[in-house]
Amino acid sequence: MIESATSKNGIPIRLTDESWVHITEEHYELTGMRLDVLETVVNPARVLVGGDGELLAVREFESGKYFIVVYCKLHKMVFIITHF
Numbered sequence: 001m002i003e004s005a006t007s008k009n010g011i012p013i014r015l016t017d018e019s020w021v022h023i024t025e026e027h028y029e030l031t032g033m034r035l036d037v038l039e040t041v042v043n044p045a046r047v048l049v050g051g052d053g054e055l056l057a058v059r060e061f062e063s064g065k066y067f068i069v070v071y072c073k074l075h076k077m078v079f080i081i082t083h084f
Helices: 017-026 034-042
Strands: 002-006 012-016 046-049 055-062 065-074 077-081
Touching: 002 034, 012 017, 012 034, 034 055, 034 065
Parallel strands: 012 077
Antiparallel strands: 002 012, 046 055, 055 065, 065 077
């Protein structure tokens, strides 16, 4: 299954099952939060640019707790990743 969303800055982003498995292996606390991750890309409080051009969508989901979702362009497609 491939989930997709359009970022706040109009970029279509894909979240494949393969990527999601990798993300939740590295960040087990995100298990069951796939839609929350996509919501962060769609409706972030801010979008930052990382040192290598990757984008970071930031959204507070609980008082003082934030999702930071990193996404970048790979081979003409944009994917959510855990690191760049």
